[in-house]
Amino acid sequence: MNEIISQYFDLSEMSKHFDEVFDGFVITLELSLIAGALALLWGLILSLLRQLPGRPFLPVRFVTIAYIDVFRGIPLLIIILLISGSLAFLPLPDAITIPHWLGKPDTFWYGVMALTITYGAYMAEVYRAGIEAVPGGQMEAARSLGMSHGQAMRNVVVPQAVRKVIAPLLNDFIALMKDTTLVGVIALNEVAHVGRDIQGEAFNSSALTLGAIMFLVVTLPLARLVDKLISREQSRFTRGAPRVEAL
């Protein structure tokens, strides 16, 4: 029992390395927020491309569906390795192949790219579910009033769809946040990478445990928020329930 506590919960180890671990966690948060925001946007774009109507857009729909299927089917770790290992050798401007935007290292941006590519595909599916959950009469009503497909999507369908999928999107964001640790394998000093370095030197895992605790500080409230949003959304459709203010 003592071994368990000293290996995983050694408070002196934790306090000794708190600053390093915390710095790593800050990188984790930055990576999560930037990649999360981009994936939210990219996913929405993909889902809208997938919904374009009519025969002329058939190729667009086909390519979009293929993209979504492919990147949902490849492990994120492999995407990270593919990008970080070879992007620098491609005949593109250095600003893209070896990015150092906002003073962050290239490994940070490789991580952002991989996470956006992969989670954009996941989130596109979430948006799609939301768009399909909006009754068809909404699109018909908007079109019958003279709105184009794009106007109807923007003003009528997407606002309703997004409201329906805020909770599942947050779930995907939690998953994305945890998956940022995979970017540690290309030597980005995010929290897991930092914790692992300390573990290797100290033969003690407490710093990693500390990193895990930092994750929980963020992910647990988010998970509760998701639950709350879901029950709120359900109560909107429960007969006799008090009306819930729009989010």
Next chain:
Amino acid sequence: MQVSGGGAMLRLENVHKRFGQLEVLRGINLDVRRGEVVCILGPSGSGKSTLLRCVNLLEPPEEGEIFLEDKDICRGAGTPSGEGGWQLDFVRQRVGIVFQQFNLFPQKTALENVTLAPEKVLKRSREEARAKGTALLERVGLADKLGEYPDRLSGGQQQRVAIARALAMDPHVMLFDEVTSALDPELVKEVLDVLRKLASEGMTMLVVTHEMGFAREVGDKVVFMDEGVIVEQGKPADVLDNPREERTKRFLGLVLER
């Protein structure tokens, strides 16, 4: 531009509509004059709603022509040209439709429901759209509900908002697709009263309905449809009281003995 119709507001010539194997409309011919109120009756599945949805090209016909104000709005029906072959903008800015299920935008207030399309499609200023929308909602008796969301309104109130929303686009023709069928009986009258008022103001209207009393009182013409064709049409008194066709008699017998 192909010209035909001889001054009719709306003219359907041999309109066919299929959903896969199912032929829902099998050659519809219909003339609607300016200011005329045409009530369309018939059993469910007879193609009444599909007919309305063809007229505003929500369901473009595969065959036949539809003339709106003498303009052929679906020339080349049945060609795989997509929406490009149809006069969508021309139609949607002249034809308003009100649905059985209201289809109000739930995230918008009553007034916002009415002002959205005029602002986005007709590019009216916010002030102008709001002034007009307010006037329209007053006209349908909802002056005190401008800021309410649809889920706070009764079915009859929602349907009146939907009518105001369609009128906000200054339509020349209004289509009503069983607009009272989803309402509690005591709410039907408030919606029919709005339709009566519109008719008396000279609006051209196609009304799919099961309200025989309304058809008799307000209709200039009654059309009876069954199995995708118009079985009989004429003045309300003729069709409703002295139907010539056996199918019309059977239908009216079933409806009136309720």
